[in-house]
Amino acid sequence: MTTLPIMLYNEQALTPSFGYVFDPKWLDPYESIVSILWKLVRMNRLSGHMVVTQLARESGIDPYVGIAASRSEVDIRRLHQALGLQLKIVRGSFSSSALNNINNPNFRYCRKCLCRGYHGVMHQLEMVTTCPVHECLLEDVCGECGARMPYRINAHLLDAPYRCGSCRKLYASCHPAIANRRPLGRKARTAITRLRFNHCSYF
Ligand SMILES: [Zn+2]
Numbered sequence: 001m002t003t004l005p006i007m008l009y010n011e012q013a014l015t016p017s018f019g020y021v022f023d024p025k026w027l028d029p030y031e032s033i034v035s036i037l038w039k040l041v042r043m044n045r046l047s048g049h050m051v052v053t054q055l056a057r058e059s060g061i062d063p064y065v066g067i068a069a070s071r072s073e074v075d076i077r078r079l080h081q082a083l084g085l086q087l088k089i090v091r092g093s094f095s096s097s098a099l100n101n102i103n104n105p106n107f108r109y110c111r112k113c114l115c116r117g118y119h120g121v122m123h124q125l126e127m128v129t130t131c132p133v134h135e136c137l138l139e140d141v142c143g144e145c146g147a148r149m150p151y152r153i154n155a156h157l158l159d160a161p162y163r164c165g166s167c168r169k170l171y172a173s174c175h176p177a178i179a180n181r182r183p184l185g186r187k188a189r190t191a192i193t194r195l196r197f198n199h200c201s202y203f
């Protein structure tokens, strides 16, 4: 049996010098900020409260209350530097901060998309009620305990990647694949791009 090397992360600094593992190939187009952070947390075994504290523009926030999933409250440059992700991709993981009330206040999802570890910006848009890829109704309630989770970047949400933050049951019926998965099909990619184009003022 081989022993995996233990990597030590500095909990105080979310910087690339400490070797965060993050591959842009894990992402699909317009992946939401929450989905990106879930991948960061899961693949690096980070604690949600540390990530929230490091990414908040303001200091001294309560990580369990967290911050809004908006460009105005998240330190986008820091995330871009820490993960080596293009700024365009980081910016594209939020809906437009200039417009109020365009997002559903609770985490809303498509079960089939969550199976591939995908939650998109469009899944949160209030006027979008079905998944552009699978055409099924979007859900915002946990099928197990009935809880709704506020769509905020906080420790409750980040510590339960692809799971209900209340009962910890997976939202989807399968474990989301992050590192080893097939590229998104052309049809799905086109459906996402078309929706993005039709709602361009919200992105
Ligand atoms: Zn879907």
Ligand SMILES: [Zn+2]
Pocket: 142, 143, 144, 145, 146, 147, 164, 165, 166, 167, 168, 169
């Ligand atoms: Zn639940």
